[in-house]
Amino acid sequence: MIKKLFARAGLLFAALGLALMLGTGASAQGPLVIDITSGVTEPLPFAAPVFQSETGGAEQLAADITSVLIADLTGTGLFRDIPPSSFISGVSSFSAPVAFADWRAINAQALITGAVSVNGDQLNVKFRLYDVFSGAELGEGLQFGGTTSGWRRMGHKVADAVYSRITGEGGYFDSRVVFVSENGPKDNRARRLGIMDYDGFNIQFLTDSSSIVLAPRFSPTGDRVLYTSYESGFPRINLLDVNTVGRQQITTEQGEMAFSPRFSRDGVQVIYSLANGGNIDIYRTDLASGSHSRLTTAPSIETSPSFSPDGSQIVFESDRSGTQQIYLMSASGGEPVRVSFGEGRYGSPVWSPRGDLIAFTKQNAGRFHIGVMRTDGSEERLLTASFLDEAPTWAPNGRVLMFTRETQGADGAPSLYSVDISGRNLRQVPTGGMASDASWGPLQP
Amino acid sequence: MSKLLTVAVLIAGVGLSACTRPDRFGAGADGAGAGQGAAGIDQSALGGANDPTSPQYFSQTIGDRVLFQVDRSTLTAQGMQTLDGQAQWLLSNNDYLAVIEGHADEQGTREYNVALGARRANAVREYLVSRGVPGARLRTVSYGKERPIAICSEESCYAQNRRAVTIISVGSLS
Numbered sequence: 001m002i003k004k005l006f007a008r009a010g011l012l013f014a015a016l017g018l019a020l021m022l023g024t025g026a027s028a029q030g031p032l033v034i035d036i037t038s039g040v041t042e043p044l045p046f047a048a049p050v051f052q053s054e055t056g057g058a059e060q061l062a063a064d065i066t067s068v069l070i071a072d073l074t075g076t077g078l079f080r081d082i083p084p085s086s087f088i089s090g091v092s093s094f095s096a097p098v099a100f101a102d103w104r105a106i107n108a109q110a111l112i113t114g115a116v117s118v119n120g121d122q123l124n125v126k127f128r129l130y131d132v133f134s135g136a137e138l139g140e141g142l143q144f145g146g147t148t149s150g151w152r153r154m155g156h157k158v159a160d161a162v163y164s165r166i167t168g169e170g171g172y173f174d175s176r177v178v179f180v181s182e183n184g185p186k187d188n189r190a191r192r193l194g195i196m197d198y199d200g201f202n203i204q205f206l207t208d209s210s211s212i213v214l215a216p217r218f219s220p221t222g223d224r225v226l227y228t229s230y231e232s233g234f235p236r237i238n239l240l241d242v243n244t245v246g247r248q249q250i251t252t253e254q255g256e257m258a259f260s261p262r263f264s265r266d267g268v269q270v271i272y273s274l275a276n277g278g279n280i281d282i283y284r285t286d287l288a289s290g291s292h293s294r295l296t297t298a299p300s301i302e303t304s305p306s307f308s309p310d311g312s313q314i315v316f317e318s319d320r321s322g323t324q325q326i327y328l329m330s331a332s333g334g335e336p337v338r339v340s341f342g343e344g345r346y347g348s349p350v351w352s353p354r355g356d357l358i359a360f361t362k363q364n365a366g367r368f369h370i371g372v373m374r375t376d377g378s379e380e381r382l383l384t385a386s387f388l389d390e391a392p393t394w395a396p397n398g399r400v401l402m403f404t405r406e407t408q409g410a411d412g413a414p415s416l417y418s419v420d421i422s423g424r425n426l427r428q429v430p431t432g433g434m435a436s437d438a439s440w441g442p443l444q445p
Numbered sequence: 446m447s448k449l450l451t452v453a454v455l456i457a458g459v460g461l462s463a464c465t466r467p468d469r470f471g472a473g474a475d476g477a478g479a480g481q482g483a484a485g486i487d488q489s490a491l492g493g494a495n496d497p498t499s500p501q502y503f504s505q506t507i508g509d510r511v512l513f514q515v516d517r518s519t520l521t522a523q524g525m526q527t528l529d530g531q532a533q534w535l536l537s538n539n540d541y542l543a544v545i546e547g548h549a550d551e552q553g554t555r556e557y558n559v560a561l562g563a564r565r566a567n568a569v570r571e572y573l574v575s576r577g578v579p580g581a582r583l584r585t586v587s588y589g590k591e592r593p594i595a596i597c598s599e600e601s602c603y604a605q606n607r608r609a610v611t612i613i614s615v616g617s618l619s
Contacts, residue, residue, distance in 0.1 A: 186593060212588070214589075214591070257587055260556040273559075277570075280563060348555075361554050412596075
């Protein structure tokens with residue numbers, strides 16, 4: 001899908017890498033770099049003139065794709081778009097030389113130019129990213145090919161490339177989220193699985209509302225979803241194929257309850273909770289062989305397991321100490337080590353795809369928080385606070401979290417929000433109705 | 446077994462038992478062939494709350510639910526009293542099975558609450574078994590915080606939602 005327009009030397013990348021090591025934030029004088037780990041307060045100003053239409057009738061698509069690109073970048077809180085009314089010069093064609101002085105004059109640090117062409121239902125989008133102050137291209141021009149129906153993905157692809165080049169981090173815009181779509185009053189709530197683009201567009205439903213569904217979890221490649229279903233009258237874990245919407249139950253034990261499933265990084269193992277009487281422990285099932293093994297044996301509640309990215313460890317919650325706390329253990333079981341020691345209760349831990357952090361839900365003094373900590377429990381940071389925040393899920397780049405926020409009272413309703421791991425840029429994700437329990441999938445190929 | 450099937454079995458079972466009791470009011474009781482008529486649908490009254498052998502008596506007079514303290518699954522003295530009545534009823538009405546539903550209030554994370562509801566349902570099950578009810582007649586299911594009956598975000602509602610409800614049914618526990 002990605003083709004290099006020109007092979008360029010790696011000098012610019014070297015410069016970018018150096019700047020990242022020095023940890024400079026966005027500045028008018030320095031190289032075009034945002035170090036998002038330091039917590040950027042001043043968004044980087046960029047200009048993205050409407051992409052050129054290189055074939056007749058592509059004007060609207062070109063404008064729409066440019067809008068998606070701008071919405072993605074500004075939605076991070078790290079970038080600020082300069083309105084076209086401020087532009088001194090336009091872009092007459094994709095290959096025309098850039099009048100850097102005109103872009104410098106309006107303080108645009110980055111300039112993104114692009115062009116769109118359509119042939120039947122085939123769509124081609126190309127772009128270039130410029131560091132306005134050095135007057136050089138940042139990275140190579142790229143082009144993406146696909147179908148016109150997938151035009152939003154083209155905007156996301158361009159935004160991912162721009163974000164990645166300027167921040168040095170992976171992008172997350174061309175990704176999807178599976179979630180629970182809710183409808184109806186609080187005491188008669190209907191729930192079904194929905195899937196959408198990360199920004200709330202293109203919502204589709206994967207199940208009907210005839211039985212309760214809980215907490216869907218994407219496979220690492222985004223082609224399958226694990227979720228808890230009450231179809232049988234009892235909570236059981238289903239595996240659903242996103243493309244065919246075919247589903248199968250993977251836990252069939254009679255009279256027992258299974259819930260809280262998650263995939264391993266290779267998509268072959270599933271870890272989950274199983275209730276035997278009043279004892280809830282963590283089990284693992286190998287989808288290839290069908291073999292099951294029990295990983296915890298304490299008489300307490302053990303649930304919400306999540307693999308480390310390298311597959312060697314599992315983080316989970318347990319109330320063995322008397323309240324919900326976060327523990328780590330080997331992926332094959334064994335003695336767990338407690339890692340949460342702050343005030344209050346800690347639940348629903350999720351290991352970052354980068355491996356460096358664990359996101360969690362914290363309950364303390366009547367409030368709920370989404371937080372992150374190092375995998376040894378140190379450097380705890382609470383990112384949100386409300387009547388009820390829960391169920392964090394990581395963006396593919398491990399820099400943004402999505403979670404459920406539920407409002408208080410008889411009319412209380414859940415919505416999805418996202419927040420940076422710096423605690424900045426809290427935003428509601430538009431889902432066109434009540435939504436909960438998001439699982440953020442991988443970047444799409 | 447789906448919820449719908451449970452209801453269907455319950456109605457069929459109760460209808461059958463009503464037919465064997467000619468003193469009971471209802472269309473099923475008067476004369477041969479009633480309840481089997483080829484021309485239409487017959488209806489039989491379900492046992493009322495005053496009939497000690499009826500599921501209505503179980504749910505309304507004995508009490509089908511017990512309540513729990515915040516984040517607890519231990520039975521209260523009042524809860525045990527209710528469960529003594531439930532056990533007695535189940536022991537004298539051997540045709541019935543029960544599913545015990547465990548629930549939690551909204552103050553907690555979703556998966557923990559499913560686990561907590563499972564623990565509450567199991568506390569009820571173990572108590573009934575300790576009072577002589579065969580474990581094979583009892584199943585448990587947890588709905589976590591997904592099925593509140595009171596919807597305010599105050600303790601008055603939370604207290605009603607932290608519950609385990611014993612649902613009576615007829616049929617096999619398959």
